[in-house]
Amino acid sequence: MPTLDTLSFSHDCGDCPIRHRAVCARCEGDELDRLEQIKYYRSYQAGQTVIWSGDRMDFVASVVTGVATLSQTMEDGRRQMVGLLLPSDFVGRPGRDTVAYDVTATTDLVMCCFRKKPFEEMMLTTPHVGQRLLEMTLDELDSAREWMLLLGRKTAREKIASLLSIIARRDASLAVKQPSKRLVFDLPLTREEMADYLGLTLETVSRQMSALRKDKVISLDGKRHVTIEDFDALQEAAGDDSDGGMLV
Amino acid sequence: MPTLDTLSFSHDCGDCPIRHRAVCARCEGDELDRLEQIKYYRSYQAGQTVIWSGDRMDFVASVVTGVATLSQTMEDGRRQMVGLLLPSDFVGRPGRDTVAYDVTATTDLVMCCFRKKPFEEMMLTTPHVGQRLLEMTLDELDSAREWMLLLGRKTAREKIASLLSIIARRDASLAVKQPSKRLVFDLPLTREEMADYLGLTLETVSRQMSALRKDKVISLDGKRHVTIEDFDALQEAAGDDSDGGMLV
DNA sequence: GCAGAACATTGACACAGATCAAATCGAGAC
DNA sequence: GTCTCGATTTGATCTGTGTCAATGTTCTGC
Numbered sequence: 283m284p285t286l287d288t289l290s291f292s293h294d295c296g297d298c299p300i301r302h303r304a305v306c307a308r309c310e311g312d313e314l315d316r317l318e319q320i321k322y323y324r325s326y327q328a329g330q331t332v333i334w335s336g337d338r339m340d341f342v343a344s345v346v347t348g349v350a351t352l353s354q355t356m357e358d359g360r361r362q363m364v365g366l367l368l369p370s371d372f373v374g375r376p377g378r379d380t381v382a383y384d385v386t387a388t389t390d391l392v393m394c395c396f397r398k399k400p401f402e403e404m405m406l407t408t409p410h411v412g413q414r415l416l417e418m419t420l421d422e423l424d425s426a427r428e429w430m431l432l433l434g435r436k437t438a439r440e441k442i443a444s445l446l447s448i449i450a451r452r453d454a455s456l457a458v459k460q461p462s463k464r465l466v467f468d469l470p471l472t473r474e475e476m477a478d479y480l481g482l483t484l485e486t487v488s489r490q491m492s493a494l495r496k497d498k499v500i501s502l503d504g505k506r507h508v509t510i511e512d513f514d515a516l517q518e519a520a521g522d523d524s525d526g527g528m529l530v
Numbered sequence: 531m532p533t534l535d536t537l538s539f540s541h542d543c544g545d546c547p548i549r550h551r552a553v554c555a556r557c558e559g560d561e562l563d564r565l566e567q568i569k570y571y572r573s574y575q576a577g578q579t580v581i582w583s584g585d586r587m588d589f590v591a592s593v594v595t596g597v598a599t600l601s602q603t604m605e606d607g608r609r610q611m612v613g614l615l616l617p618s619d620f621v622g623r624p625g626r627d628t629v630a631y632d633v634t635a636t637t638d639l640v641m642c643c644f645r646k647k648p649f650e651e652m653m654l655t656t657p658h659v660g661q662r663l664l665e666m667t668l669d670e671l672d673s674a675r676e677w678m679l680l681l682g683r684k685t686a687r688e689k690i691a692s693l694l695s696i697i698a699r700r701d702a703s704l705a706v707k708q709p710s711k712r713l714v715f716d717l718p719l720t721r722e723e724m725a726d727y728l729g730l731t732l733e734t735v736s737r738q739m740s741a742l743r744k745d746k747v748i749s750l751d752g753k754r755h756v757t758i759e760d761f762d763a764l765q766e767a768a769g770d771d772s773d774g775g776m777l778v
Numbered sequence: 779g780c781a782g783a784a785c786a787t788t789g790a791c792a793c794a795g796a797t798c799a800a801a802t803c804g805a806g807a808c
Numbered sequence: 809g810t811c812t813c814g815a816t817t818t819g820a821t822c823t824g825t826g827t828c829a830a831t832g833t834t835c836t837g838c
Contacts, residue, residue: 354679356769362682364675375668382672409657416660419667420623424630426674427612431602433681434610434729438795473816481682486795488817504804505816521604686825721786731826736787752834753786780838787832794826802817808810 313408320400326350326387333385341395342374348391349470352383353478363478364426368452368470372418376402389470433481436521441480442490443519446500450510465510473505494519568648574598574635581633589643590622596639597718600631601726611726612674616700616718620666624650637718681729684769689728690738691767694748698758713758721753742767 323346326332332350333339345367352365352373364383367373373385376398405412432444453467469476473491477484494500499516501509510516571594574580580598581587593615600613600621612631615621621633624646653660680692701715717724721732721739728735742748747764749757758764 352675354675356679356683358769360683362679364678377665377668383675405661406657409654409660412657412660412664413653416664416667417625419664419671420625423667423671423674426671426678427600427602427631430612430674430678430681431604431610433678435604435608483796484816485797485818489795492817521606720784732786733788733827734825737825740787781836783834783836785832785834787830789830790828792825792827794824795822796824797822798820800817800819803815805812805814807812 313404316400316404317396320397320404322395322397324393324395326391326393328387328389328391330387330391331384332387332391332393333381335382335384337381338379339374339381340379340398342372342376342398342401343393343395345369345371345373346392346394348387348389350385350387350391350393351471351475351478352385354383361478362481363475365422366479372415374398376405376415388472388475438480438482438486438490439493439519440521441482442476442487442494443499443516444522445476445479446494446508446510447513447516447520447522450508450513450516465513467508469506469508564648564652565644568645568652570643570645572641572643574639574641576635576637576639578635578639579632580635580639580641581629583630583632585629586627587622587629588627588646590620590624590646590649591641591643593617593619593621594640594642596635596637598633598635598639598641599723599726600633602631609726610729611723613670614727620663622646624653624663636720636723686728686730686734686738687741687767688769689730690724690735690742691747691764692770693724693727694742694756694758695761695764695768695770698756698761698764713761715756717754717756 324343326348328348335354347369349369350367350373351363352367353361353363355361365373367385373393375381379398405415432441436444449469450465450467453470471479473484473487476482477487480487491500491502494516495502498511499519501511503509572591574596583602595617597617598615598621599611600615601609601611603609613621615633621641623629627646653663680689684692697717698713698715701718719727721735724730725732725735739748739750742764743750746759747767749759751757
């Protein structure tokens with residue numbers, strides 16, 4: 283079960299967005315200065331492509347606000363999303379200089395970038411940055427594997443419920459603090475993007491959203507504003523090996 | 531396109547199997563001695579479970595000979611393979627002490643293990659071990675994402691062709707050196723395991739294997755011994771964004 | 779060589795989700 | 809307000825893969 287810890291933000295970072303996931307939590311003095319020197323911000327509009335697969339990528343980055351996706355496309359146009367980047371997520375591969383995926387902004391997006399060369403040099407001299415990056419990569423590998431279970435074995439309804447649950451856990455306005463049960467958030471994805479995430483068609487996504495609404499698991503206000511009426515029922519529908527909390 | 535480099539063995543390691551993927555290629559003197567001290571071998575028979583999901587795992591390891599799988603199971607028994615470990619592959623997560631997947635030997639298996647605690651200490655004092663581990667983890671993440679495309683968007687025939695191509699590239703007796711075209715190897719997986727890899731049922735796997743045989747893309751000698759009659763046709767059938775070689 | 783078990787193939791049929799098509803909704807432009 | 813266009817929903821139908829069931833093959837131990 284993914285710990286809330288790895289999923290939650292940690293906005294104690296003031297000026298240094300990469301601390302969103304605490305890459306430099308243990309950096310001090312000099313090291314912070316060095317990070318400051320190689321960092322800059324980039325903004326993209328909803329729908330804009332950040333980089334195309336195969337392009338040279340000369341920076342690594344952390345999402346500050348907005349949502350981006352990684353996706354792969356086959357020659358005939360079939361598309362599969364392989365990464366969903368929410369605020370605090372990291373993108374970029376120290377040690378490789380072209381990207382293997384299209385990176386797209388699905389909402390307006392601000393990223394905090396670090397020029398790659400100096401970042402890599404910093405990794406060599408500052409071991410805990412590399413260690414933190416390893417942890418983050420292992421977490422991503424875990425979530426990729428969870429995603430594989432979803433793609434390979436879950437039904438359409440379970441896929442939708444899983445996606446809503448994933449987004450809710452990270453994105454839900456924490457204002458609504460009722461431990462589980464009702465959660466409110468805005469979907470950062472179109473039906474088509476949801477379909478690309480889940481390995482479905484957009485029509486199936488739409489039908490299953492309607493079905494969950496009819497079953498009173500969620501309710502919709504407009505197309506994007508979602509209320510999860512019963513989080514436990516949603517988890518149930520997601521087919522997750524739950525036990526809800528940390529019991530057992 | 532996965533480089534042959536990341537896929538090929540590197541058996542220049544003599545006594546130190548972890549060098550299979552060159553974790554300690556740059557280790558010398560003292561460091562090698564330390565690795566020697568914390569290492570030991572384990573053997574498993576085909577079909578044996580190495581560890582169950584949720585168990586404590588107090589070692590990290592490298593596959594010396596044989597094949598192992600990582601898989602996830604849902605409460606109702608649906609199963610998805612999420613990792614395939616061939617010789618030279620690494621398993622284990624420094625920094626986390628329980629496993630999230632069942633690890634199973636699908637053939638007789640020998641692993642070279644390192645006790646985790648001292649291995650982690652070694653990572654702290656020997657940065658290049660951590661760096662190499664980061665590279666390996668990033669490679670695994672790439673292949674997990676390739677796998678996600680397969681699970682989410684490929685047809686049954688494309689899935690089978692992709693799997694055969696993946697195994698062939700790593701496993702094929704390199705004796706048969708004809709650049710592409712004919713390749714011979716033994717499948718290390720049963721039809722059911724192939725199905726768990728691909729998100730299919732074993733019946734569909736069997737039917738598609740028969741179809742590829744009828745179309746003269748492969749031929750079978752017994753159930754397990756496979757000859758790829760036309761590697762290009764197989765790649766074609768896999769729907770891979772090829773261009774076959776390094777042209778373009 | 780034979781019995782039994784595990785593994786694999788093949789067939790008939792069912793159904794979840796894809797495809798094709800049409801209707802409806804909603805946000806911005808004017 | 810209302811026009812427009814993309815996003816979404818809904819409907820009708822088709823199809824690839826799953827399911828259930830029977831049969832065939834290969835390997836092991838005796």
